[in-house]
Amino acid sequence: xxxxxxxxxxxxxxxxxxxxxxxxxxxxxxxxxxxxxxxxxxxxxxxxxxxxxxxxxxxxxxxxxxxxxxxxxxxxxxxxxxxxxxxxxxxxxxxxxxxxxxxxxxxxxxxxxxxxxxxxxxxxxxxxxxxxxxxxxxxxxxxxxxxxxxxxxxxxxxxxxxxxxxxxxxxxxxxxxxxxxxxxxxxxxxxxxxxxxxxxxxxxxxxxxxxxxxxxxxxxxxxxxxxxxxxxxxxxxxxxxxxxxxxxxxxxxxxxxxxxxxx
Numbered sequence: 406x407x408x409x410x411x412x413x414x415x416x417x418x419x420x421x422x423x424x425x426x427x428x429x430x431x432x433x434x435x436x437x438x439x440x441x442x443x444x445x446x447x448x449x450x451x452x453x454x455x456x457x458x459x460x461x462x463x464x465x466x467x468x469x470x471x472x473x474x475x476x477x478x479x480x481x482x483x484x485x486x487x488x489x490x491x492x493x494x495x496x497x498x499x500x501x502x503x504x505x506x507x508x509x510x511x512x513x514x515x516x517x518x519x520x521x522x523x524x525x526x527x528x529x530x531x532x533x534x535x536x537x538x539x540x541x542x543x544x545x546x547x548x549x550x551x552x553x554x555x556x557x558x559x560x561x562x563x564x565x566x567x568x569x570x571x572x573x574x575x576x577x578x579x580x581x582x583x584x585x586x587x588x589x590x591x592x593x594x595x596x597x598x599x600x601x602x603x604x605x606x607x608x609x610x611x612x613x614x615x616x617x618x619x620x621x622x623x624x625x626x627x628x629x630x631x632x633x634x635x636x637x638x639x640x641x642x643x644x645x646x647x648x649x650x651x652x653x654x655x656x657x658x659x660x661x662x663x664x665x666x667x668x
Contacts, residue, residue: 429577430532435479436583436662437492442560443533443575449562450474451576453491453513460499460511460566462559475581486525486538498523501537501568504545507553508569527552534573583662596651599666602642604651609635612655619650641667 431438440451442462452463453473466474475492476499482488489499491513501524503509524544527536535555537546557574558567593608606616609631616637618627626649629639644667652662 431528431578432532434583437475437477437581439474439579440476441577443577445560449560453493453496462564464562481525486527488523489526500524501546507551511566511568533575537568581664596663599668600641601668604639604641606637613653615654617652
């Protein structure tokens with residue numbers, strides 16, 4: 406019995422270790438993400454620090470500063486690889502601060518303000534590591550003959566994000582809002598969060614046809630057809646406390662998903 410128990414404990418420890426090493430992978434879902442450094446305690450997150458071209462790892466953002474740790478990951482305009490863009494107003498795409506060498510710090514510059522002028526990024530090792538690729542989109546890295554990885558140059562708060570040829574940094578990608586590959590205008594949509602008894606949705610556009618609420622295991626717990634209204638109040642008092650996904654569906658398979666907390 407003791408041997409069986411010890412084997413079970415060893416298996417659980419090994420499984421936990423494997424999960425920590427693997428990280429929460431980017432699975433190809435376009436969306437707005439928090440990017441956490443895997444295995445950190447206290448946790449550190451990729452952060453657009455004060456000023457342009459200043460990407461660092463910092464502790465979880467305080468209330469009102471959440472945008473500093475939110476990044477849009479979508480297909481690159483060229484159709485190959487991905488672009489990573491800061492949600493901070495006036496900031497842009499992830500890029501090397503110095504393109505004269507093959508290693509250095511990174512930041513979120515203004516290249517994304519011009520369509521297509523964004524560096525291309527690949528997600529490798531099952532979607533847990535990030536690599537900078539050569540491109541032909543008018544950035545400073547254009548024509549480079551080398552692939553560079555985001556390198557583990559330290560994980561503590563205040564450390565600069567660094568690219569080079571050293572040990573790969575492992576990340577967890579935490580999806581905050583999914584973005585459909587189909588065209589779907591979400592700029593006017595507001596979803597209350599957190600919620601108590603009433604989920605309020607405002608700014609609905611005419612292309613929204615249905616609003617559904619799902620549990621985190623994918624079970625639909627609520628559905629409402631939308632008939633041209635611009636706002637909607639849903640009674641969510643019967644739902645247990647926890648996290649849910651609010652999905653707005655439109656034509657041609659387009660959709661927009663927002664994560665909420667039911668208190």
